[in-house]
Amino acid sequence: MNNAFDRWVYWFFAGDAAHEAEGLQSSIQWIAPWAPWVTIAILLGGGALVASIYYRERTTKQPWYKATLAAMRIALVALILFMLYGLSLRPYRTDTPDLVIALDDSQSMSHVDALSGEEASQVESRLSAGGYQEASRWNQGRTLLLAEDWFSQLLPHYRLKGYFISDSGRAWSGDAEQWNEMLASATADRPASRLGDSLTEIFQQQRGRPTAAVLLMTDGITTEGKSLADAAVVARRRGAPLYVVGLGSRQRQLNLRVEDLDVERAAFVGDPLSFKFRLGAAGMAGKTARVTLRLKDDPKVLAERTVPVASDEMTRQLDLQFRPTKKGDYTFVVSVEAGDEEIDLSDNEATAQVAVRDDAIKVLLVDSQPRFQYRYLKTLFERQLKPASASGRPENAFDLTAILQDSDMEYADQDAVAERAFPASQDELFQYDVIVIGDANPAFLSRINLELLTKFVVEKGGGVIFVAGDQYLPWQYGGTPLASLFPFQMDGAQRPAPPLTDSIPVKLTNLGMASPPLQVGSNTSETLRRWDSIAQLYWLPEFATLKPGAQVLATARDRFDAKGEPIPLLMQQFVGGGKVMFLASDDLWRWEYHDPFWMQSVRYLARASILGGGWGAELAANRNEYERGEPVRLRVRFFDDRKAPTSDQGVTVMIEQAGGRQRRVSLARASGSRDTFEAAISDLPEGEYRAWIAEPVMSNATEQAATSFRIEATAGEMARLAADFDELRAAATAAGGKFYTFSDATQLLKDLPPGRQVRIETLSPIPVWNSWKLAALFVSLIIGEWLLRKRGGML
Structure with missing residues (x-):
C-alpha cells in the first residue's frame, strides 16, 4: 500500500x-x-x-x-x-531514506564569476538577502542551504547526511541542527578537485543504506582522479540518482594558443612560404585575436591577420604567407595577442626554421615543336632573374637547356641554350634539377633515354613536369619505361573533343589550395580568384583511372568523367625519391599568371635537389609542456622528401622518460603529404621526456631528429575556472537525476524522489x-x- x-x-x-x-x-x-x-x-x-x-x-x-x-x-x-x-x-x-548532500569545497568554488545582465542582478539580490556580499560559487551554495532554509524543508522527509567533496569525501560534523553554524564558518580552500573519487567514497560509506538521492552542489571542475561520468555509473548501479546544482559561470578564462606550426623547411628566394597552424581561443567570444609573423629577435611584422572569435571555445586552422627576399637560414615566429586580460602567455607563440636559397635551377626543356607553351616557357626560363643575388648584379634564376626535336641541325648552333640530342649518359642527365617534357615524340628518344628519365626521378629524386599535347604525350607513351611516372593508367587516357568555343573554368582542390606551386596570390582568397580567372582553357583530355598515389591539385569546374568526378587538370605523384607533375592542357600560356605558376612549380620540384643531402629530418612536439591526459602530438618532417620512407608506417620514434623506460611509437604519414609523419600519445605519466627518430636511421641529423617535452600533473584548482555544466548535466542524466542552475535550483526540492523506507x-x-x-x-x-x-x- x-x-x-x-x-x-x-x-x-x-x-x-x-x-x-x-x-x-x-x-x-x-x-x-x-x-x-x-x-x-x-x-x-x-x-x-x-x-x-x-x-x-x-x-x-x-x-x-x-x-x-x-x-x-x-x-x-x-x-x-x-x-x-x-x-x-x-x-x-x-x-526514512537517506538524502546525501555533497557540497564542493575546492578552491575553485571561491571564484567570483564575472556575471552580467539579468543573471548578475538575480544572483546578487539572492545572495544579498542571505547576508553574502561576494557572489562566489561557495556563497551561492550556502545561500541555498542556509539562507533559503533547505535543511528544514528536507528534514521531515529524509535522514540528511552531509559531505564536503573536493580532495576526498568528508562527512559533516554534528547533527543537522548544527550544520548551519558549521557551514557559516567553513571556507572553500581545498587544493584539488577529485569529484568522481569523492562521490565513489560516499557511495562506499552508504552501502546497505536506503539512499533516495544525492544532492550535488559543485562547479563541475575535476582536476584529478575519476570523472563525474564514472561516479554517475556507480550512482545508477546503487539506485541513487544525482540531482546536481551547477554553481558558477560557463565563461572560460581567456587564453590563446598557437599549435602545430607547419611550413616548408626549405625554399628559394621569392617562393611563397605558407605558415600553417592551429589557433585555439578560450573565453574570447566576441573579441578579436591578432596573429603576426616575424623573425626571431626582430620586432618587424612580416605578415599579420586579425581573427574574430565567435565562441568561447574555438579551434581554427589558419595560415600566414610570406615571400623571403634574401637567402639565409631563418627562425620565424608566429605569435598571437589579445590584450592584457590573458594570464598564461606560454603557449602564445611557435617557431619554425626555414632555409632560403637562391641557387640557379638547372632545367631541361624538351618538346617536339615550337608550340606556344614551349615558346612561353623557354622565354621565361631564359630571362627570369633572381629576386636577389649575392654579387648584387642581375643573375638568371634558371640555367636552361632546350631540346626541340623537329628543328633543323643549325638551330642548336644559333641558340645558346639549345642542344641537338637528349643526354645520353646518366651523368649528363643527373646534372639537371628539373625536366619539363612537352609534346615530345618518344620515337626520338631511345629506350636508354627513357630508362634514364625514370632513374632521374626514382634514384636521383629529381622533378619532372609533363605537359600534355595533341600528338604524342601521353598517347604514345604507353608501354614505355616512362609509363610508370604518369599519375594515371595509360590505357584509360582519352583524347579531348575538338576545340571548344567556351573556356573550361578551373577549380583548385583542397590539396591544391595548400600546395606551394599553386600559390599565385598573396593569400588564399587571392590565389583562388586568380585561378578562377582562367578564361582560355579550350583543351582538356580525360583519364579514366588514376593511380592510388596520384594527387589531384586542380580540376575542371563543370566537366565530369563517366564516374561523375571532375576531370583533372593538374596532378602530381611521388615516384621513388622524386616528384612528378602532370599538366593535362597546354593552354595555360594564355593565362595572366602563367609565369608565377611555372616558376613556383619548378622551384618546388627542385628543392630537394638544390638543398643537397645535408638536410635530414625534424622531430617536433606541438608544445613543450602538457598536463597529464592531454595528447602529445609528435610530427616528423623530412627536409629532403627523398629520404622519407615509402611505407605509410615507416617512421618509428623512441620516447624515453628521464630515469625511466623507453617506448616505441609508430608514426603514420600525414594525409596528402610525402614528407610528414604524425602520431598522438595521450597516456604518458608525469615527467621529463626525450624523443628521437629510431627508424629510419638519420646518421648525420641527430640534433634535428630529437625533441624534449614535459608532462605535468593536472593543473591546479585555479588553472581552469569555467564551470563545466555539460559534464554535470551528462552525469545527472546518466545517473537518472536532473541538472539545475542556481537560478532554478528551488525546483529541485519538488523533484526529489521520496525514496524507499526500511522497516x-x-x-x-x-x-x-x-x-x-x-x-x-x-x-x-x-x-x-x-x-x-x-x-x-x-x-
Missing part, C-alpha cells in the same frame, strides 16, 4: 498516525475460514438474492430508492464476511474484525435500512 493509504488505515483502526519523523507502514493479515471461492460465491449469491427481493418489492418509490436499500443490505453481508476473516493490522516502524521494528498486531468502529458501522447500516424501509412504507 502507498504511504497515504497506510496512514489512513492506521488512523482508522489504530487511532494514531503520529511518529512522522520515524515513519510508519502497515499490512493487513487474516486467516481465511474457507476457500476464497466460497467467499466470492456468498457475495455474488447474497447480492443476487437481495437484488431480486427488492426488485419484486411492490412500492411506489423510485428505483434508486430500492437500489439504495439493496446496497445497504449487501454491505451488511460483506461486513459480516469481513469480520469472519479475523482481519488484523500489522504495523511496522520505518526508517526497523514490528509493532503489536491490532485486531480489526472486532473493532468498535466496525460494530458501529454494522448497527448504523441496520438502523439506517429499517428507517428507510419504514419511511417508504415497506414494513
Whole structure:
C-alpha cells in the first residue's frame, strides 16, 4: 500500500498516525475460514438474492430508492464476511531514506564569476538577502542551504547526511541542527578537485543504506582522479540518482594558443612560404585575436591577420604567407595577442626554421615543336632573374637547356641554350634539377633515354613536369619505361573533343589550395580568384583511372568523367625519391599568371635537389609542456622528401622518460603529404621526456631528429575556472537525476524522489474484525435500512 493509504488505515483502526519523523507502514493479515471461492460465491449469491427481493418489492418509490436499500443490505453481508476473516493490522516502524548532500569545497568554488545582465542582478539580490556580499560559487551554495532554509524543508522527509567533496569525501560534523553554524564558518580552500573519487567514497560509506538521492552542489571542475561520468555509473548501479546544482559561470578564462606550426623547411628566394597552424581561443567570444609573423629577435611584422572569435571555445586552422627576399637560414615566429586580460602567455607563440636559397635551377626543356607553351616557357626560363643575388648584379634564376626535336641541325648552333640530342649518359642527365617534357615524340628518344628519365626521378629524386599535347604525350607513351611516372593508367587516357568555343573554368582542390606551386596570390582568397580567372582553357583530355598515389591539385569546374568526378587538370605523384607533375592542357600560356605558376612549380620540384643531402629530418612536439591526459602530438618532417620512407608506417620514434623506460611509437604519414609523419600519445605519466627518430636511421641529423617535452600533473584548482555544466548535466542524466542552475535550483526540492523506507521494528498486531468502529458501522447500516424501509412504507 502507498504511504497515504497506510496512514489512513492506521488512523482508522489504530487511532494514531503520529511518529512522522520515524515513519510508519502497515499490512493487513487474516486467516481465511474457507476457500476464497466460497467467499466470492456468498457475495455474488447474497447480492443476487437481495437484488431480486427488492426488485419484486411492490412500492411506489423510485428505483434508486430500492437500489439504495439493496446496497445497504449487501454491505451488511460483506461486513459480516469481513469480520469472519479475523482481519488484523500489522504495523511496522520505518526508517526514512537517506538524502546525501555533497557540497564542493575546492578552491575553485571561491571564484567570483564575472556575471552580467539579468543573471548578475538575480544572483546578487539572492545572495544579498542571505547576508553574502561576494557572489562566489561557495556563497551561492550556502545561500541555498542556509539562507533559503533547505535543511528544514528536507528534514521531515529524509535522514540528511552531509559531505564536503573536493580532495576526498568528508562527512559533516554534528547533527543537522548544527550544520548551519558549521557551514557559516567553513571556507572553500581545498587544493584539488577529485569529484568522481569523492562521490565513489560516499557511495562506499552508504552501502546497505536506503539512499533516495544525492544532492550535488559543485562547479563541475575535476582536476584529478575519476570523472563525474564514472561516479554517475556507480550512482545508477546503487539506485541513487544525482540531482546536481551547477554553481558558477560557463565563461572560460581567456587564453590563446598557437599549435602545430607547419611550413616548408626549405625554399628559394621569392617562393611563397605558407605558415600553417592551429589557433585555439578560450573565453574570447566576441573579441578579436591578432596573429603576426616575424623573425626571431626582430620586432618587424612580416605578415599579420586579425581573427574574430565567435565562441568561447574555438579551434581554427589558419595560415600566414610570406615571400623571403634574401637567402639565409631563418627562425620565424608566429605569435598571437589579445590584450592584457590573458594570464598564461606560454603557449602564445611557435617557431619554425626555414632555409632560403637562391641557387640557379638547372632545367631541361624538351618538346617536339615550337608550340606556344614551349615558346612561353623557354622565354621565361631564359630571362627570369633572381629576386636577389649575392654579387648584387642581375643573375638568371634558371640555367636552361632546350631540346626541340623537329628543328633543323643549325638551330642548336644559333641558340645558346639549345642542344641537338637528349643526354645520353646518366651523368649528363643527373646534372639537371628539373625536366619539363612537352609534346615530345618518344620515337626520338631511345629506350636508354627513357630508362634514364625514370632513374632521374626514382634514384636521383629529381622533378619532372609533363605537359600534355595533341600528338604524342601521353598517347604514345604507353608501354614505355616512362609509363610508370604518369599519375594515371595509360590505357584509360582519352583524347579531348575538338576545340571548344567556351573556356573550361578551373577549380583548385583542397590539396591544391595548400600546395606551394599553386600559390599565385598573396593569400588564399587571392590565389583562388586568380585561378578562377582562367578564361582560355579550350583543351582538356580525360583519364579514366588514376593511380592510388596520384594527387589531384586542380580540376575542371563543370566537366565530369563517366564516374561523375571532375576531370583533372593538374596532378602530381611521388615516384621513388622524386616528384612528378602532370599538366593535362597546354593552354595555360594564355593565362595572366602563367609565369608565377611555372616558376613556383619548378622551384618546388627542385628543392630537394638544390638543398643537397645535408638536410635530414625534424622531430617536433606541438608544445613543450602538457598536463597529464592531454595528447602529445609528435610530427616528423623530412627536409629532403627523398629520404622519407615509402611505407605509410615507416617512421618509428623512441620516447624515453628521464630515469625511466623507453617506448616505441609508430608514426603514420600525414594525409596528402610525402614528407610528414604524425602520431598522438595521450597516456604518458608525469615527467621529463626525450624523443628521437629510431627508424629510419638519420646518421648525420641527430640534433634535428630529437625533441624534449614535459608532462605535468593536472593543473591546479585555479588553472581552469569555467564551470563545466555539460559534464554535470551528462552525469545527472546518466545517473537518472536532473541538472539545475542556481537560478532554478528551488525546483529541485519538488523533484526529489521520496525514496524507499526500511522497516526497523514490528509493532503489536491490532485486531480489526472486532473493532468498535466496525460494530458501529454494522448497527448504523441496520438502523439506517429499517428507517428507510419504514419511511417508504415497506414494513
